[in-house]
């Protein structure tokens with residue numbers, strides 16, 4: 001079914017419509033992302049949540065076509081708006097243009113800061129190198145002063161000294177702060193943080209999240225946050241999209257998701273974590289596992305695990321329902337709201 005969901009951002013920084021990503025593996029074609037649509041409002045924090053393997057990272061990487069073989073973007077629209085009303089069609093850009101946008105305009109912070117840093121170079125060098133690559137400075141040594149300022153901004157103590165540190169001399173939290181400094185060095189407009197604190201101790205996690213929140217304000221960033229942690233969702237996000245098996249099953253403003261979750265999967269997610277600091281990586285409370293995406297279940301992909309499944313759920317993908325900024329793809333609500341006219 002064609003995706004025709006209304007995307008109602010007033011001033012979108014990015015808009016995704018009908019995104020499909022496959023991975024061509026020996027075990028078959030993995031339909032990792034199957035018809036995902038959303039927009040992110042300029043200046044907001046938008047969250048993607050869901051169990052492991054549901055497609056959060058692939059979705060976020062697809063925003064700049066950062067999908068490597070055997071993965072391929074098979075369809076959909078990705079429109080980036082560096083400024084209001086100035087659409088850039090990501091799907092049509094050449095590699096050079098994409099390289100410019102990656103990092104310079106849309107920057108990523110991943111889970112493992114160790115992997116993001118080069119062990120052979122100092123932190124200051126790596127900040128400078130990023131600025132050099134993006135044409136912000138002409139010589140590496142011109143970047144060190146700015147690197148010191150950026151390290152200070154990310155609350156690294158003694159930045160004058162740390163700028164000359166190698167990654168192995170830094171703690172996990174300091175490494176992630178350094179990665180954030182590198183990301184900010186190009187003054188990106190959209191920061192994609194993919195489980196940025198998962199690899200860190202709890203206290204450090206909280207510090208990094210505070211930092212992101214503050215930087216977002218100071219730098220006028222838009223944030224796409226990917227997390228397993230519903231506590232972080234509650235603290236950080238403006239709107240949330242809940243993903244299941246490569247699709248968005250529900251999207252709503254954060255208060256609404258917690259007060260009035262509609263999809264049985266979202267409800268299960270919230271029930272599974274009375275303690276919001278717990279991760280939702282695996283949901284023991286919902287029997288079954290995330291389906292195999294080579295042969296996803298017909299109809300609603302959640303139906304084999306859904307306590308409220310009806311006969312129709314096994315046959316037809318649910319129609320997306322629209323309320324006031326609250327969307328759900330579930331047959332339980334088939335009679336309610338207006339039809340979005342497409343599968344979620």
Ligand SMILES: Nc1ncnc2c1ncn2[C@@H]1O[C@H](COP(=O)(O)OP(=O)(O)OP(=O)(O)O)[C@@H](O)[C@H]1O
Nearest residue numbers: 023025030032051052053054055056057058059293
């Ligand atoms: N290199 C790959 N080869 C084959 N399949 C892949 C590959 N990368 C991702 N996938 C498929 O894409 C799906 C979505 O993966 P993705 O990394 O986006 O999940 P996620 O929601 O980010 O999970 P996590 O919470 O564990 O990070 C996976 O279930 C997997 O089937």
Ligand code: NI
Nearest residue numbers: 056057058194
């Ligand atoms: Ni991921």
